[in-house]
Amino acid sequence: MFSSAELYFDRGNFYDFTSLVRELEVPGDIYERKTYPFEFSTVEMPYESYNGVNVRLRYILKVTISRNYVSNIVESQDFVVRNYTPLPSINNSIKMEVGIEDCLHIEFEYNKSKYHLKDVIIGKIYFLLVRIKIKNMELEIRRRESTGSGTNTYVETETLAKFELMDGAPVRGESIPIRLFLSPYELTPTYRNTNNKFNVKYYLNLVLVDEEDRRYFKQQEITVYRLLETT
Known part of the structure; x- marks a missing residue:
């Protein structure tokens, strides 16, 4: 073997x-x-x-x-080998503020930073300042696979899911909820420095598109794991 x-x-x-x-x-x-x-x-x-x-x-x-x-x-x-992980003892939420000076200022929050393969991403987007005409907003799940090292590093990024959060222009003070189920998507656990040969990481990518089709985005890494289910 x-x-x-x-x-x-x-x-x-x-x-x-x-x-x-x-x-x-x-x-x-x-x-x-x-x-x-x-x-x-x-x-x-x-x-x-x-x-x-x-x-x-x-x-x-x-x-x-x-x-x-x-x-x-x-x-x-x-x-095939599958490795299971118990619920993490520490699982902090993700909170960030992003924006464009004097044009756009938003605050977003995800309920945790570690998700199992059948989990649900829950969060919200809060608009603190809106001075550009936003057409829509979506949340993407991206997988980034990197192999090799140094000059022989190869990176492949796949968009596994696109979830529309909003269609139309937001106003200041508006809050948009997030509820995204992971089970329909073909995810794997996160692989970090596996045998010093490759990494597989997952990201939540928040994308806003204005009326001139300019795209604004903010990416945040999350950890994905296979949950050890107990009876």
Whole structure:
């Protein structure tokens, strides 16, 4: 059994970080169908399986039958690893003020900074000053995948969701509620410096569009995790 990270821009190179071998049979002859039980009882699998734009992290079972004078028989099978996390003991809300001097000043708040895959983002946008004509406002969920390091760093950003918060011009003092369910979207947990090969981070991107189609946005990172559900 082994696990590896494969970077697509570095094809042919696999970075193994777990490798265990079990010998199932001593040298000899096999003339009939045989079944071999096996077990890997103490295996560290610290990272979830991942299949991204530029990288994939795999866990693989491989069986090799070594033969003399002819090529070996090799079969492999991927399996998926999921890692679960309990509710965080500290989960602070996010509060920020952004704007354009003498034109726009807004305050936004998200109820927390860490969300599980089936969570709900709850928050509000409060307009303190509005002197430009806003046409609409939306909230995006973005995933940023970075692989490699230094000059060989590759970054891919995907917009996974767009949620319209407002259609029409706001007025000073107006408050816009946010309620965005995460379960319909194909999210993964956040991956931070996974085996020193890649990162996967998530961002909430607040976008305002004025009547001249100019876009104003503010991005905020959040942490996504797979919740350990207890009965």
